[in-house]
Amino acid sequence: MYRYQATPSDNGYEIRDSVTGTVQMMECDLNDSNECEKACEHIDRMNEEWKKTHNATVELVQRLNCFSNRDRIADIVHALRSEHRTLQQDFTRLCIAWFEKLAGLENYDYDLRMEASVKLAKALEHSPDFNDNKYLPTI
Secondary structure, eight states: OOSEEEEEEEEEEEEETTTTEEEEEEETTTTOHHHHHHHHHHHHHHHHHHHHHHHHHHHHHHHHSTOOOOHEEEEEEEHTTOOOOHHHHHHHHHHHHHHHHHHTOOOOGGHHHHHHHHHHHHHHTTTHHEEEOOOOOOO
């Protein structure tokens, strides 16, 4: 599974993100085999991190994939409470990012299964309390 693909260019590599479609430049001397090898290793690490994140996400949503998932959600919440406080804060950042993503969806980007989630996200987006407090510092 590859998210990032590198293509040689004049000054190094163009790295295309297959998820977002963005392209970033990684400058290196293509005539220097050590520099090229380091660049390729960096891209491999980026893809490996993506694979780990993707697999963790699949595992989490598989835990939720049942009709009576309230107990599983409660279990995840209880397990999360036992994690380090900074990690709890990071999870909240993830939730905020998810709500912001949902709030930006257009009508054709979701169906009735997601409608309530999108409505909630759009309501949060317009809430002054949400916007005033969504920045969560790392302490």
